[in-house]
Amino acid sequence: MRIVAVTTCPTGVAHTYMAAEAIQKAAEQKGHCIKVETRGAMGAENELTKDEIDSADLVIIAADAAVSKERFVGKRLYEAGTSRAVKNADEFVENAIIRARVWGSSTTEASGPDQRMAADEKEGARGAVSQIYRHLMAGVSFMIPVVVAGGILLAISFIWGLDSATAGDPSYNPIAAALNFIGGGDGALGLMVPVLAAGIAYSIADRAGITAGLMCGWIAKYIGAGFLGGMIGGFLAGYTALLLVKYIKVPKSLESIKAVLLIPVLSVGISALIMWFVVGAPVSVLLGMLEGWLTGLNTSNKLALGIITGCMMAFDMGGPLNKSIFAFSMIAFEAGNYVPFASVMAGGVTPPLALALSCVLFKNRYTSEEREMGKSAWILGASNITEGAIPFAVGDPLHVIPCIMAGSAVSSTFSLVFNCACRVPHGGLWATLIPNVFDNPLMWVLSIACGTVVGAVLLGLVKKPLSDGEEV
Structure with a gap:
């Protein structure tokens, strides 16, 4: 075949x-x-x-x-x-x-959005949930390069000082000011929510959804509905455009007018008005409550949130739970609360590092191929690529996944308890090398070290030594 x-x-x-x-x-x-x-x-x-x-x-x-x-x-x-x-x-x-x-x-004639809607209808409730997740992940995939580029450029601007972009400050530097604008909330990071919404809308309705998605995302940002509003706006724009494409029928000779005039104008007008008058206000209130809860976390809440964060980051290593807690932390990040994201990143860094350390400490628990993968896991973990743990988890999920979840839970919880904060929405351990990016960077690294050791030791305890033949 x-x-x-x-x-x-x-x-x-x-x-x-x-x-x-x-x-x-x-x-x-x-x-x-x-x-x-x-x-x-x-x-x-x-x-x-x-x-x-x-x-x-x-x-x-x-x-x-x-x-x-x-x-x-x-x-x-x-x-x-x-x-x-x-x-x-x-x-x-x-x-x-x-x-x-x-x-x-x-x-x-229309093999794109029309058939996609028909397929969603046939799949039923389970298929609908799967499609919603897929559309959301599409939006995240559009957003991540914007977040990384903006975050790193913003971090570089901090080398001259946290206030180096403020005119009149003794540390002011024109290059820092330019980088701060390009990477910050008025530049790349300011595009985060509109790009997220556009990606979701594109996933739902192909190119027909992009314009309405961008507009709904921009409205979400403008009215204070933030990341959560952007997600809702993306779905609203996408399904609005999808319905318009399906039900507006025109002669073949007018297809170009439908594509460049009717669909963009109607999809933007309908979805943006709903976003402005119906969705925006309640989402803004909900977001404010969520931000207030995150800002007012006490020690007991931090313990619970840290355990949940670490476990979600490590359980599926880049899958739905991992991306869900990432999205949750970005709600706080956009509001200027950088503590939850530091906890999320600590939980994401730990699994590959724990496995890499375990390969060194307990060599007889791993095959020669796994020990070779352990060497690259050091780099992947330090770069916050949690997926570096997947090859180990696939081979022995019942032993590996609970251990790395425990390690990540320790890292994420300690990061919250020590009130570590990261102003860059990516970068892993490398971000600590840039001045002024982290609050309490040494304690953040210590948090990860503790989680890494816990995960590595647990792996050594639960995995059985291999025979000579198995090691090869």
């Missing part, structure tokens, strides 16, 4: 390539001919050609972010999340072969 596949994840890093490798290996072992296109952080690699798609018997999409399926109309297609492919690729490929269904029709 000829198979073509596409893999992608919100960050375009670990899950994208791990899923691709797993699917390719499983398909080849079953005797199938396969080519996998990866859509990573830097764009498409090993891109599928039209001839390869036309000659394929099956299309597999393993994605946690939006993938346009227009080029696969008329082909048998199977779509699921990357985690299923990573955890059990053999079963994933077998399900794809059995359950794939023809996507769209070669004679259907």
